[in-house]
Amino acid sequence: MKTIRTVKQMQQTVRKLVAQGKTIGLVPTMGFLHDGHLSLVRKARQHADMVVASIFVNPTQFGPREDFSTYPHDERGDLKKLRSADCHIVFIPTTREIYPKGFQTFVNVEKLTQILEGASRPGHFRGVTTVVSKLFNIIRPDVAVFGQKDFQQAAVLRQMTIDLGYPIKFIVAPTVRETDGLAMSSRNKYFSPETRPEAVCLYGGLKKAKAMVKAGERSTAKISRAMTKEILAVCPSAQIDYIAFNDLKTLQSTTKVEPGTICSLAASVHGVRLIDNMKVL
Numbered sequence: 001m002k003t004i005r006t007v008k009q010m011q012q013t014v015r016k017l018v019a020q021g022k023t024i025g026l027v028p029t030m031g032f033l034h035d036g037h038l039s040l041v042r043k044a045r046q047h048a049d050m051v052v053a054s055i056f057v058n059p060t061q062f063g064p065r066e067d068f069s070t071y072p073h074d075e076r077g078d079l080k081k082l083r084s085a086d087c088h089i090v091f092i093p094t095t096r097e098i099y100p101k102g103f104q105t106f107v108n109v110e111k112l113t114q115i116l117e118g119a120s121r122p123g124h125f126r127g128v129t130t131v132v133s134k135l136f137n138i139i140r141p142d143v144a145v146f147g148q149k150d151f152q153q154a155a156v157l158r159q160m161t162i163d164l165g166y167p168i169k170f171i172v173a174p175t176v177r178e179t180d181g182l183a184m185s186s187r188n189k190y191f192s193p194e195t196r197p198e199a200v201c202l203y204g205g206l207k208k209a210k211a212m213v214k215a216g217e218r219s220t221a222k223i224s225r226a227m228t229k230e231i232l233a234v235c236p237s238a239q240i241d242y243i244a245f246n247d248l249k250t251l252q253s254t255t256k257v258e259p260g261t262i263c264s265l266a267a268s269v270h271g272v273r274l275i276d277n278m279k280v281l
Contacts, residue, residue, distance in 0.1 A: 001083045003090045007097050007138055010052075013089065014140050022049040026141035028132055031055040032072040033081050036176035036184035040145045041085040043173045047143045053082055054091040054135055056098060060106075061127030072189050091139065098134055107133045109163070112156045112251055116264060117275065120241050128153055129160050136166055144168050149175040149183045151262060151277050155251055175276075177203070183276045195270040201234035202265055205243070206278040209263045213280045218257045220245040223280075231267065241266040241273070248279060257281050 004010045017024060025048030027040045037053075044051045055078055062068035075092065082090055106126050112118075113125035136144070144161070146154045154172045161170050176184045181203035191199055205227035212223050224243045231238050245254050248262045257280055264277035 001079070001087055001090060003079065003092060005092050005094070005097070007093060010091050010093075010138050014138075017050055018140070023142040024048055024139060025051045025143040025145065026135065026139050027051065027053045027087075027145050028135055029053060029055055030057045030071065030186065031078050032074050032186040032189065033078045034176075034184045034186065034188075036147060036149065038081060038085040039176050040147060040173050041082065041087050043171060044143060044145045045086060047145075047169065047171065048141070050088045051086075052089040052091055052139055052141070053087050054093075054139075056091075056093055056131065058098075058127055058131040059095060060099070060130060061124050063121055063123065066121075067187075072186055091135075098131065106130045107160065107164075109156050109160050112152070112159055115251065115253070116152050116242065116244055116246070117266065118152070120266060125153070125156050129156060132157055133160065133164065136161075136168065141168055143171060145171045145173055147175060148172050149185070149276065151248070151264065152251065155249070181207070183274075185274065187272055187274070190272045191270065198235035198238075199269050199272070199274065201231045201238055201269060202267055202274055202276040204234050205231040205265060206263060206276060206280075210278060210280050213257050220255050220257060223257070223263070227263075227265070235269050237270065239268040241268065245280075 025044030027044050029037050041051055041053055057071050059068055107129040108126045109129055118125050158170050161168055180200050182200050208227050208230040209223050212226060217223060227243055243265045245261055245263050248260050254261060259281050261281050262277055263280045266275045
């Protein structure tokens with residue numbers, strides 16, 4: 001496995017691979033990797049000859065009161081995990097490599113970024129789309145793999161890929177969960193042993209929604225109220241940011257569950273902001 005830290009070397013490596021007729025798969029990450037990330041690497045290996053995983057904690061997608069300065073890092077551990085997943089290349093650029101002095105160009109997807117996480121975190125998706133477009137331009141992947149846990153992010157990036165004409169196969173892989181159902185996330189590290197059991201409250205709320213839909217309920221208002229009760233029963237101090245029902249592909253909100261509806265939610269659990277989602281019909 002090769003580690004690359006400069007844009008110039010990454011571009012040179014890509015040109016050589018393309019000249020050899022190799023296809024390239026990209027898995028963008030912010031590091032502190034877990035089994036969810038590694039599942040994306042394994043998925044990319046199924047669709048490309050060479051897999052590049054990027055590790056870059058992107059400052060432009062963090063708000064002023066978010067956890068950029070404290071976001072967890074473990075480069076040595078990340079490299080060991082990526083090696084075990086048979087990743088071929090790891091791209092670990094510095095902030096100056098990605099955003100050189102005088103940088104002033106950003107990529108923004110309009111409509112899809114104005115709801116859900118976009119409404120709660122202004123400017124977040126502009127940072128995401130900008131850094132991923134830069135990675136696309138530097139690495140020129142044939143395939144890019146993202147996780148379903150960040151389903152809105154995947155929808156936004158898919159739209160960007162289409163709108164900007166990137167010749168990239170866009171793959172969204174299933175959410176990977178802990179044994180108790182908590183969606184794997186680098187931020188799960190923030191929980192103490194005492195607070196960690198309550199983090200499962202989001203998953204409990206989603207399971208409640210799924211069960212209600214299976215039983216015939218279609219009113220999103222009724223389901224949301226039941227989800228709120230379920231979440232607070234597990235974690236009374238949870239602060240729910242939103243519970244939403246949207247079309248999986250268009251993100252159009254709905255008041256009635258229909259085929260293709262995804263339920264998503266965000267909540268602060270003991271000071272840790274978590275997101276999760278589940279297709280309910």
